[in-house]
Amino acid sequence: MKKKIINKIYEDTSWDFRTEDTKTTSQGIHNYPAMMIPQIARRLIELYAPKKGGILLDPFCGSGSSLVEARLQGLNSYGVDINPLARLIAKVKSALIEPELLDEYIKKVKSEVINAEFNNGFNLSKIEIPKFNGLEFWFKKDVIKRLQLIKSIILKISNNSPDIKDFLLVTFSHTVRDCSNTRNGEFKLYRMPEEKLLNYSPDVYKRFIGKLEYNYEAIKNFYTECKKIKNYNALWVKILDEDTRKKISIPDESVDIILTSPPYGDSRTTVAYGQYTKLSSEWLGLNNNKKDIDKISLGGQIVNSLENQLGSESLNISLKHIAEQDEKRAREVLSFYIDLDKCLAEIKRVMKPKGYICMVVGNRTVKGIQIPTDKVLVEISNKHGILHKETVIRNIPNKRMPSKNSPTNVKGKLSSTMVKEYIVILMNQ
Ligand SMILES: C[S@@+](CC[C@H](N)C(=O)[O-])C[C@H]1O[C@@H](n2cnc3c(N)ncnc32)[C@H](O)[C@@H]1O
Structure with a gap:
């Protein structure tokens, strides 16, 4: 059910998919933290991808849920991720294996x-x-x-x-x-x-x-499902071992649609993708360059000052309140958004004009202050000439996200985290 629309933001429980199977086709072959559910990816592609096909990019592809749905709807796709195990899972999930x-x-x-x-x-x-x-x-x-x-x-x-x-x-x-x-x-x-x-x-x-x-x-x-798609054999999925903050190997203005769920914040205090994949990666010899994934992830390196040119009033208000209690925590939070801004610049470069950018984000709480990432994202995107179309608020019905975390970083002191997700729809100008 749709609720009242305020500033293009509304709740819509039809996006909860409360009773649906989220492990359809190849989606359940390996767990990964904060996976995008296939029903969301599917509906966003139906609504915002060109009908004649085209190219989808997931700049934080994780285990590749969006790439699977892209192929099932006749789109070519790129996935980018810094985590080698995530890329391996994404590759297998989206490949056509006889x-x-x-x-x-x-x-x-x-x-x-x-x-x-x-x-x-x-x-x-x-x-x-x-x-x-x-x-x-x-x-x-x-x-x-x-x-x-x-x-x-x-x-x-x-x-x-x-x-x-x-x-x-x-x-x-x-x-x-x-x-x-x-x-x-x-x-x-x-x-x-x-x-x-x-x-x-x-x-x-x-x-x-x-x-x-x-x-x-x-x-x-x-x-079997892929074979039902016209030209299924000609479709491609390219998974890049790259960092979305830097220049990625995708040509300018070539992507039709972005569909992604970025990390929720720095890995230390939100989801630690590197920790989650550490043991398997060691067994598979994927940690050869010995990089600490959580340190090279968005927000992994803390900035020295709270000054920033991000142009997000919502972020600055949150940072001010956090800094009143703990200045270092505020800088940690800012580091994440500075990195997200770099990714948005790269997203802007590869996007076709009028292409849609669909991002599923969570609004985390730090020191008791909820940071409205959905609004921060809209404000930072504006700076890049990427405009807000609408934001849908959905409930997270299952335990896919940890329902408790340690925002104070005091061991054992837990508080409730996100139970809602924000599907932010933006359009490139
Ligand atoms: C929320 S997860 C994506 C989950 C994915 N939607 C799925 O269904 O499995 C975010 C991903 O962003 C990746 N990531 C973090 N920093 C990155 C960066 N600088 N460049 C590319 N990927 C990054 C993490 O490794 C993680 O896999």
């Missing part, structure tokens, strides 16, 4: 894993385990060996088939997280309590095979 071929490989992997389960030909004591800090803190010894065995089977069987190998590695990554000593349902890295760990003995092979079967059906379903 189900029959996939099935052949899955059968081979399954049979080797099942053989291993009965120790037929494999000696667990001889398995060479990976080396990274905290390995034995985050995984039990037997789990480490079994995971390594699965990984070696995957590499042996699929080394010459890159798409299949990526699919298997994404499934493996999910299993790593699932069989680790981390507490369930947390985005940050917290270990299970000792007493729980004592009796914790996950069946690694069973969990991997179960996930393999689930993911196979998901990818097959995606493939």
Whole structure:
């Protein structure tokens, strides 16, 4: 139901999708924090993408939910993300992998894993385990060996088939997280309590095979749906290992629509994407350059002063109130918006005139002050010649976002965070 419209902002519960399945086609193959639900991406594409197709860009693509929906609606797409595991998941979710071929490989992997389960030909004591800090803190010894065995089977069987190998590695990554000593349902890295760990003995092979079967059906379903699209074979998805604050490898004025959910704030106090993906990335060797993802994420580097040229009155008011309590926290908050401003400049460069920019944002609370990111975004965008069309407020019905966080940064002191999301629609001039 639509509620009263004030300054082009209104609540509309038809965007809640309260009872819908959010794991349609390939969307559920791997968890990722703050995923965009497919129904929102789908509806925004229907409303704001050109009817004849075109190019969609998600400049913070994460696990690629918007890229999946782009392909399903006949659009080419670019995804950009600084997190290597996110890019791998996005690639697999949006790729066209031939189900029959996939099935052949899955059968081979399954049979080797099942053989291993009965120790037929494999000696667990001889398995060479990976080396990274905290390995034995985050995984039990037997789990480490079994995971390594699965990984070696995957590499042996699929080394010459890159798409299949990526699919298997994404499934493996999910299993790593699932069989680790981390507490369930947390985005940050917290270990299970000792007493729980004592009796914790996950069946690694069973969990991997179960996930393999689930993911196979998901990818097959995606493939079947994609085939219904005219010219489905000619469509492309390009996933870029780049930083949206800098110049990205996309030509000027080439993008028809932007569809994205940027981070909610700096990683330290909101969602720590780097922490969430750390263990899987170590297992997959994706942390080779040893960059701390959370430090290179938006707002990862704190600015020295509260002075800024962002031109957002709403932001300046919030910063003033936060600074009255804690000046450093205010600078941390500002760092995020300064980075967002750099991304908007890049978005402006690649966008076609009159193209739509759809951004799903959350309004976080810092020191008891709620920062109206939806309004800040509109005000900063104005500076770039990107104008506000409307903002829809929706309820977040499930537990996709943490409902509590630690805005004061005092351990254990939690307060409620966002239960609403803002779908901000902007148009390039
Ligand atoms: C809210 S998540 C996106 C989730 C995504 N919509 C999905 O469905 O999985 C925001 C993403 O922004 C990425 N990110 C943060 N800073 C970035 C930057 N400077 N350039 C590109 N991506 C960045 C993070 O790694 C994270 O994956």
